[in-house]
Amino acid sequence: MNTHTSDRPPTRIALVGGGAAAVCLLDRLARTPAPGGGSITVFEPSGNLWRGRAYQHDTDAVLANIIPAEMSARAGDPDDFLRWLRESELPYGQGDYAADGHFPPRRVFGGYLERTAENAIATLSLGGRPVDLVRDAVVAAREAGDEVVLTTSDGRRHTFDYVVCAVGAGRPADHYELGGIPGYFGDPYPLRDTVAAVPRTADVTVLGTGLAAVDAVVSLAAHGHRGRITMASRNGALPAVRQRPVFPEVRRFTPAALHAAAARTADGRIALGDVLDLLAAELAAHGADPSLVLAELFSLAGEAPIDRLRRQYADIDAADPGMRIMQHAVPESGPDAWTLMRSEDQEFIRENHYRAVMSLCCPMPPANARKLLALHEEGRLRVLSGLWNVKPLARDGFHVAADGGEYESDVVVNAVSAPSHRVPAQARPFVDSLVEDGIGEYHPHGGLHVEPSTSRAVGAGRAHRRMHAIGDMGAGTLFFTSGMPSVLERADDIVRALVEDLTTGPDATDHPDATDHAAVPTPFQEQPA
Structure with missing residues (x-):
């Protein structure tokens, strides 16, 4: 094992992407001592620095779908966003959970991300670790001994010790090849521009029924749209409605319990049935009926979208706490459960329950559910499943x-999920180069293969200690990658892995076994905030 001392060369870290994940990483790095000091370079060619696509400047109708109490960008400080709201004299996160105004607009959270990034950069700079910003896209990467060389679109080369791929999510796929046709909006965001360009009496079809489609509908309504709106997708699966939160102490469905269960098996994996047993035990311990949770999971296929929406909105304060326990426990322990499950069980969930799981794990705020129901009652909104063709x-x-049925529509707004490969078009040359160089490899279900416990890129049968991926780039391996709690946890994993590598050296980390899912304790200590 190598011994690293304080006279080691400065550590050069690159963040390819300057959105919310980069902010979490910068804040974590700012509170983490770095042996030998160093520098950080952020590559972000877009105009949404620190905000990313999700939290860009947009209409106030585009709401965050996570409660403010769970949107901190600072690991170990869950109240950081709420504290910023109070200090900024912003009213969100107060009053009745189900009332309008409790969930903040996403642009407000973008302002918090900007503040967090600025503070982290100031702390890092004062500590002798300057942060440089490069507004050119990274188009290539290659390993050169113990370094990674990045090439930007202007032809310049930049050399680093560690690189984190944080390129964000892709844009909606144009499944029906409508790009360039008048009346077609290939990307709904920013919705302030989209809704302003849609005639207020137009018949509008929104492709998709997920969170982005909900954003499009409520933004059109807020702008004064008076024409009919149709939400259409293959499955008609609307996001679930987020119930009033509870914060139980989870004792049975925990990462430690899941790892312990896997350790007792011959292959180190856990069966889906065992995962469900642990979850059922957790639910029962809090007085919930596990069968009601299963019924909710299966309701997607047997219930009309608006009927399901109406029932779920009425159940915001349901007597049975099962769904609220799920919404608290699954984000915390779901990533561990997923990476420990056997591949055949993962495939079963993908093929049979993917949309239902995503609907329940990424619910909409009650205010948005109320707006959709009001539009439906007024005869201005319908939700269709079985979408199979759109043509000019x-x-x-x-x-x-x-x-x-078949019908005609004046305007089509494309709000479908990002392409399954989850690689933004502008980042494709960079990610392709990682694969070509052997640093990474594409996962068949999205993004790159990553080592679950460290988010290191996996290529040629090993985890590469100098390359990490965060966000949707790890979706194939981790499944749960969206939402700030998940991004924050991955940022924490990455910084811990960097510190471990700097402290113990490559003998402990550059190993051929990229399938160990257990968290590795590291000699890690945060600086006080």
């Missing part, structure tokens, strides 16, 4: 075909 008419407008 010879004249203006579009022909839409779904299980509910």
Whole structure:
């Protein structure tokens, strides 16, 4: 094992992407001593520095879907965002949970991210670790001995000791090849621009029924749109409605319990049935009926979208706490459960329950559910499943075909999920180069293969200690990657891995076994905030 001392060369770290994940990483690094000091370079060519696509400047109708108490960008300090709201004299996160104004607009959270980044940069600079910003895209990467060389779009080369791929999510796929046709909006964001360009009496079809589609509908309504709106997708699966939160002490469905269960098996993996048993035990311990949670999971296929929405909105304060326990426990322990499960069980969930799990894990705020229901009651909104074709008419407008019938629409707003490969088009040359160099490899279900406990990129049968990936780039391996709690946890893992590597050297980390899912304790100590 190598011994690293304080006279080691300065450590050069690159963050490829300057959105919310980069902010979490900067804040974590700012509170972490670095042997030998060093520098950090952030590559971000877009105009949404620190905000990313999710938290860019947009209309106030685009709400965060996570409660403010769970949106901190600072590991170990869950109240940081709430404290910033109070200090900024902003009213969000107060009053009745279900009332309008409790969930902040996403642009407000973007302001918090900017503040957090600025403070982290100041702390790092004062501590002798300057942060440089490069506004050019990274187009290539290659390993050169113990370094990684990045090439930017202007042809310059930059050399680093560690690189984190934090390029964010991709744009919606144009499944029906409508790009460039008048009346078609290929990307709904920023919605302030999209809704301003849609005639207020137009018949609008929103492709997709997920959170982005909900954003589009409520933004159109807030802008004064008066025409009919149709949400259409293959499955018609609306996000669940987030119930009033509870914060139970989770004792049975914990990462430690899941790892212990896996350790007792011959292959170090845990069966789906064992995961469900632990979850059922947790639910029962809090007085919840596990069968009700299972019924909710299966309701997606057998219940009309608006009926399900209406029932879930009425159940915000349901007597049974099962769904609220789930919404608290699954984000915390779900990533460990997923990476410990056997591949056949993972595939079963992907094929049969992916949409239901995503619906329950990424619920909409009650205020948005209320707005959708009001639009439906007014006869201005419908939700269709079985979407199978959209094509332009010879004249203006579009022909839409779904299980509910065929109809014509003046405007189509594309709010479907990002492409399954989850690599933004502008980042494709960079990510392709990682794969070509053997630093990483594409995961068949999205992004890159990563080592679960460290988020190191996996390529050629090993985890590469100098390359990490965060956010949707790890979706194939980790499944749970969206939302600030997940991003924050991955940022914490990455910084811990960097410190471990700097402290113990490559003998302990550059190993051929990239399948060890157990967390590795590290000699890690934070600086006080």
